[in-house]
């Protein structure tokens with residue numbers, strides 16, 4: 001079986017996005033550079049960052065060891081920069097800090113109802129046409145906002161990145177994304193660490209010789225999501241990539257869906 005690190009999702013833009021990435025929120029400085037380097041050594045090729053994370057320069061240092069064409073880099077424009085020219089300026093800054101000529105994916109980090117989405121999409125389209133980004137998408141957009149972004153754009157909205165884990169199971173958005181070919185990325189796929197000691201996930205994991213964290217990631221992958229767990233150690237990086245050669249049964253998938261715990265861990269004003 002092909003390693004999870006080599007599996008990818010074909011985006012509407014035609015480019016491929018690895019289904020497992022490294023989340024880097026709250027990783028900064030030397031620790032960030034070290035963990036990104038270790039992830040790359042283990043074979044991770046997808047790194048998720050944002051202008052707001054304040055770690056693009058460190059990531060730029062770490063990725064020098066790998067040929068750019070092998071990497072998939074995502075960054076995000078903050079909701080304060082969604083006017084057309086601000087989108088372009090923000091992306092230029094991210095490219096400079098990361099030391100790269102292009103981003104594989106650029107996302108609107110959060111909606112901003114004060115800026116018409118068409119203005120933002122115009123900036124995104126310019127970036128694609130200029131080769132500064134390969135694919136574009138959104139984050140923290142519910143179905144209504146995602147549909148509006150798609151309607152306002154002449155180029156495909158390839159991705160929506162939202163909070164998604166066993167304590168935040170979603171129904172409407174995955175279905176909509178699947179119907180429209182939009183890749184759905186699960187952020188906080190370990191519930192910010194909250195699911196790693198969950199008794200139901202632990203019990204299910206024991207039957208496969210896996211941890212609760214691995215069960216959470218496997219569940220999301222089998223739901224068709226892309227996952228970007230953050231890890232602060234090589235042990236966690238390695239554990240989170242051990243997804244090969246096993247699958248949750250439909251019965252276990254259902255048990256997880258029916259756990260009935262609902263938690264919104266990130267500001268949920270919009271989703």
Ligand SMILES: NC(=O)c1ccc[n+]([C@@H]2O[C@H](COP(=O)([O-])OP(=O)(O)OC[C@H]3O[C@@H](n4cnc5c(N)ncnc54)[C@H](OP(=O)(O)O)[C@@H]3O)[C@@H](O)[C@H]2O)c1
Pocket residue numbers: 022023024025026048049109139140161162186187188189190191192193194196213214228229230231232233235236237239240266
């Ligand atoms: N678009 C957005 O608005 C948005 C919002 C939030 C997050 N994100 C993205 O999503 C990424 C992931 O979300 P997150 O960082 O909030 O949370 P997360 O990935 O759900 O959880 C990270 C926590 O889980 C722990 N962990 C990782 N692997 C583990 C393992 N195998 N066993 C036990 N514990 C483990 C980590 O501890 P250690 O550090 O000790 O390994 C950390 O405390 C972010 O880093 C960011 O890139 C995007």
